Amino acid sequence: xxxxxxxxxxxxxxxxxxxxxxxxxxxxxxxxxxxxxxxxxxxxxxxxxxxxxxxxxxxxxxxxxxxxxxxxxxxxxxxxxxxxxxxxxxxxxxxxxxxxxxxxxxxxxxxxxxxxxxxxxxxxxxxxxxxxxxxxxxxxxxxxxxxxxxxxxxxxxxxxxxxxxxxxxxxxxxxxxxxxxxxxxxxxxxxxxxxxxxxxxxxxxxxxxxxxxxxxxxxxxxxxxxxxxxxxxxxxxxxxxxxxxxxxxxxxxxxxxxxxxxxxxxxxxxxxxxxxxxxxxxxxxxxxxxxxxxxxxxxxxxxxxxxxxxxxxxxxxxxxxxxxxxxxxxxxxxxxxxxxxxxxxxxxxxxxxxxxxxxxxxxxxxxxxxxxxxxxxxxxxxxxxxxxxxxxxxxxxxxxxxxxxxxxxxxxxxxxxxxxxxxxxxxxxxxxxxxxxxxxxxxxxxxxxxxxxxxxxxxxxxxxxxxxxxxxxxxxxxxxxxxxxxxxxxxxxxxxxxxxxxxxxxxxxxxxxxxxxxxxxxxxxxxxxxxxxxxxxxxxxxxxxxxxxxxxxxxxxxxxxxxxxxxxxxxxxxxxxxxxxxxxxxxxxxxxxxxxxxxxxxxxxxxxxxxxxxxxxxxxxxxxxxxxxxxxxxx
Amino acid sequence: xxxxxxxxxxxxxxxxxxxxxxxxxxxxxxxxxxxxxxxxxxxxxxxxxxxxxxxxxxxxxxxxxxxxxxxxxxxxxxxxxxxxxxxxxxxxxxxxxxxxxxxxxxxxxxxxxxxxxxxxxxxx
Numbered sequence: 150x151x152x153x154x155x156x157x158x159x160x161x162x163x164x165x166x167x168x169x170x171x172x173x174x175x176x177x178x179x180x181x182x183x184x185x186x187x188x189x190x191x192x193x194x195x196x197x198x199x200x201x202x203x204x205x206x207x208x209x210x211x212x213x214x215x216x217x218x219x220x221x222x223x224x225x226x227x228x229x230x231x232x233x234x235x236x237x238x239x240x241x242x243x244x245x246x247x248x249x250x251x252x253x254x255x256x257x258x259x260x261x262x263x264x265x266x267x268x269x270x271x272x273x274x275x276x277x278x279x280x281x282x283x284x285x286x287x288x289x290x291x292x293x294x295x296x297x298x299x300x301x302x303x304x305x306x307x308x309x310x311x312x313x314x315x316x317x318x319x320x321x322x323x324x325x326x327x328x329x330x331x332x333x334x335x336x337x338x339x340x341x342x343x344x345x346x347x348x349x350x351x352x353x354x355x356x357x358x359x360x361x362x363x364x365x366x367x368x369x370x371x372x373x374x375x376x377x378x379x380x381x382x383x384x385x386x387x388x389x390x391x392x393x394x395x396x397x398x399x400x401x402x403x404x405x406x407x408x409x410x411x412x413x414x415x416x417x418x419x420x421x422x423x424x425x426x427x428x429x430x431x432x433x434x435x436x437x438x439x440x441x442x443x444x445x446x447x448x449x450x451x452x453x454x455x456x457x458x459x460x461x462x463x464x465x466x467x468x469x470x471x472x473x474x475x476x477x478x479x480x481x482x483x484x485x486x487x488x489x490x491x492x493x494x495x496x497x498x499x500x501x502x503x504x505x506x507x508x509x510x511x512x513x514x515x516x517x518x519x520x521x522x523x524x525x526x527x528x529x530x531x532x533x534x535x536x537x538x539x540x541x542x543x544x545x546x547x548x549x550x551x552x553x554x555x556x557x558x559x560x561x562x563x564x565x566x567x568x569x570x571x572x573x574x575x576x577x578x579x580x581x582x583x584x585x586x587x588x589x590x591x592x593x594x595x596x597x598x599x600x601x602x603x604x605x606x607x608x609x610x611x612x613x614x615x616x617x618x619x620x621x622x623x624x625x626x627x628x629x630x631x632x633x634x635x636x637x638x639x640x641x642x643x644x645x646x647x648x649x650x651x652x653x654x655x656x657x658x659x660x661x662x663x664x665x666x667x668x669x670x671x672x673x674x675x676x677x678x679x680x681x682x683x684x685x686x687x688x689x690x691x692x693x694x695x696x697x698x699x700x701x702x703x704x705x706x707x708x709x710x711x712x713x714x715x716x717x718x719x720x721x722x723x724x725x726x727x728x729x730x731x732x733x734x735x736x737x738x739x740x741x742x743x744x745x746x747x748x749x750x751x752x753x754x755x756x757x758x759x760x761x762x763x764x765x766x767x768x769x770x771x772x773x774x775x776x777x778x779x780x781x782x783x784x
Numbered sequence: 785x786x787x788x789x790x791x792x793x794x795x796x797x798x799x800x801x802x803x804x805x806x807x808x809x810x811x812x813x814x815x816x817x818x819x820x821x822x823x824x825x826x827x828x829x830x831x832x833x834x835x836x837x838x839x840x841x842x843x844x845x846x847x848x849x850x851x852x853x854x855x856x857x858x859x860x861x862x863x864x865x866x867x868x869x870x871x872x873x874x875x876x877x878x879x880x881x882x883x884x885x886x887x888x889x890x891x892x893x894x895x896x897x898x899x900x901x902x903x904x905x906x907x908x
Contacts (some may be wrong), residue, residue: 161803180818191792258790267797278805285813339813343806350802660815660823664845670828675831750833766887769904771833775825783835783905 156332158181160340160613163332164347168324171206171226172199172232179431181241187256193354197407200400200434202229203440203498204323207308212503217308219330219331232470265371273353276650277346283658284392285342292686293392293694295321296336300325300698308504312704315508319448321396332733337667345399353378354401359410360603362417363563368614372606381539381648383654384597398592401450402599404443408454409566412461413437415483416562421474429483434492441496448508449588453596456577456584460569461562491720505515527773528579529590533553537594541645542605545638546571549604552611567607572601609638612622662691662776669777670699671754673707676771682748683707684730688779698751708748731758735765758766788892798863821874823847828900831877832874836906840891842868848895855880856890 172195180186186194206225207508210217258266281668287293299322311317325341334340356377361370383389384544392757415433418425447593469476483489500506535543577586579593586593613635626713652754671682679702687693687709700706710727726742727742731753733739742748753759762780772779826846831839842851849872854865870876881893890903 154813157807187791187795192795200868256791258794262791263793266794269802270798274801276807278808281809282812285809286815299831339806341810342813343809346806346809347802349799354798459900484844644849665825665827668843668845672827672829766905769830769833772827772829773902774827774901779829779833783834783907 158331159743160334163328167327167331168199168239169204170194170230171202172196174230178233178236181237186429189256190358191360197350197403200324202591203327204320204445207323208499209506211308218306219316222330232447262367269374269379270644280383280388281342285339285636286663287399287695288663288692289394289695295339295394295396298322298699299325299329300336303329311507318448318506348399348403349391355406359406367605369610372609375784376542376605377602381649383650390462397447401447404439405450405454408436411439413563420561425479430486430488433483434488443538457569460573461565464564464569526587526589528581529594538598538601539649541642542601545605545608546601549608552608567603568762569714571604665774665776666690666692669772670696672772676697677750680752682746683750684732685752686710689757734761751780753778786901828902828908830902838880841875841877842870842893844870851893851895854892856892
């Protein structure tokens with residue numbers, strides 16, 4: 150009990166030390182204590198920036214040839230935070246008082262608004278935690294794969310090489326590896342899920358402050374918490390992705406809004422018509438820093454960001470076509486500034502010379518571009534989108550697009566961001582052939598819920614809001630008819646959004662199959678060596694991807710019989726040995742496979758695959774539990 | 785309500801929610817390796833799967849503690865047998881001194897109605 154409590158305290162201390170403090174120190178070094186950033190914003194932004202800072206600290210250690218250990222990580226974070234604080238001291242002592250800007254009213258929430266924010270935050274955390282309480286156990290396949298590399302990083306004190314595989318990206322493992330090294334937390338504990346939950350929650354809060362800044366209406370931001378936090382709180386890409394270990398997507402949905410936030414803040418001076426401020430350059434530098442962080446974390450999100458960015462630029466320039474002669478020089482002064490160029494070139498140096506992500510070396514880019522090669526890549530239908538994003542949210546989201554276009558403020562860069570974010574992901578997921586995108590459409594469609602949630606909040610506010618400050622034309626009276634309309638709409642939204650979460654709750658999890666898999670894995674780790682080759686079944690064994698963490702003999706060890714449909718996929722032919730050696734262990738092809746691979750241990754679920762081994766004299770049954778049999782090939 | 789105060793309250797409230805939710809997740813996560821939550825199974829395995837030795841281990845994750853074991857020859861004839869008490873969450877190794885000349889030797893373990901078997905095809 151005492152050990153568990155101290156372990157948790159160490160975990161929380163590591164979160165604060167490794168992620169919040171570097172991000173907070175970085176913001177302090179750049180902005181001092183001035184009111185460009187509100188306290189709440191600093192807190193929310195610190196975490197994402199901290200994750201990226203720690204990524205770069207790990208790259209620096211690796212680049213210097215230093216082992217990545219608890220001590221080296223601890224010292225490097227201390228040095229980084231200290232350097233930031235010294236810079237703050239020097240910069241803001243020279244430039245006078247740190248707090249010389251007018252207090253903004255934007256974050257001045259009323260008592261009712263605070264109460265609503267508390268309620269929405271409570272419901273968000275409550276629904277997600279309730280769902281995760283039945284899924285927190287180490288069973289998810291993707292999480293197992295990620296935790297293998299996390300354990301590899303902890304054991305080997307260096308960044309994972311991924312055996313050259315392009316599917317893993319370093320930024321997905323560093324946060325987990327950093328926690329594993331600093332706190333000693335086991336990858337089999339709840340810490341991976343808890344970390345992803347925190348990333349997910351802070352991603353939602355990032356969208357909250359982004360919407361607040363862009364629309365400058367507190368109620369829109371509060372409604373974002375409803376549409377993105379409370380409603381559809383379990384559906385992909387929310388709590389289901391947290392429990393499933395869809396690490397890249399969860400981190401991507403934090404870093405992409407974070408990048409948009411900084412890009413928006415850097416262009417804010419267009420909207421106010423004021424002269425560009427020093428802070429604009431600092432924000433653009435942070436935006437580029439975040440973009441590099443995203444490229445180091447998840448290639449799909451980064452790929453989508455590039456497309457969105459192209460559309461943002463197109464919308465913004467077309468909307469401001471008549472004013473380009475003023476905008477382009479201002480943009481040029483913004484971009485070609487020491488801060489921005491320094492971060493950009495430093496990022497390039499890291500990216501190409503210090504630590505290059507595997508997907509750049511591999512063929513990931515080539516496989517993502519081109520005509521859709523599979524049925525799953527030809528685009529989602531509207532029915533697919535409705536089930537993916539939620540019926541109420543997509544209806545209000547589409548309405549939000551129209552309202553945004555109708556009240557489009559061409560000088561507000563944020564309007565271009567929100568519009569491009571929604572429209573581009575919609576096009577990428579429904580009409581991929583138009584953009585020559587060859588990626589699973591549903592994976593792209595999962596990103597749509599974020600901009601659609603913002604647009605839903607905006608449309609609901611414009612339709613029924615009573616904010617006197619609203620300058621957008623629209624029915625804002627509080628007549629009975631409008632109140633009735635609001636109640637009907639809100640009821641529809643709440644019922645749809647909450648019932649979606651309710652239907653996702655599982656029956657009570659039977660933990661025995663997980664325990665049996667781990668027990669059998671421990672047996673194999675003890676009784677076999679690198680001279681042995683193990684084959685296990687992925688179809689009928691629970692949590693089988695976690696086996697490799699018991700063995701730690703390579704990512705592709707043990708061999709695995711994959712899903713049956715994969716052996717029939719004509720677009721991606723694969724070896725048949727793993728199928729044959731379990732399905733028909735005595736036929737000629739299987740015998741050749743045994744000889745070729747050296748497989749001598751086979752782990753299967755006896756309910757499905759024991760009969761074919763039982764009748765063979767060259768197989769002993771070495772282990773038996775209700776869900777696992779292990780056979781040893783004795784010649 | 786002052787701005788700083790209201791924003792700090794949001795931060796503190798969020799932190800409290802996160803700490804409470806995550807502490808709960810940590811607490812229930814430890815169940816998967818707690819025998820009282822997985823109390824319906826046991827495992828039987830050979831101590832040396834690669835040799836002809838027949839020593840075996842019973843690991844008990846069930847609520848029953850009384851086990852019966854049998855060494856069966858190729859013709860299903862019982863060569864030796866015994867009873868053993870194993871507490872929940874514990875494991876015990878049983879040494880089999882017999883040298884069996886049969887080709888297939890089976891270890892059968894049972895508790896209540898639940899029976900498990902492991903076997904070896906002896907080469908010499």
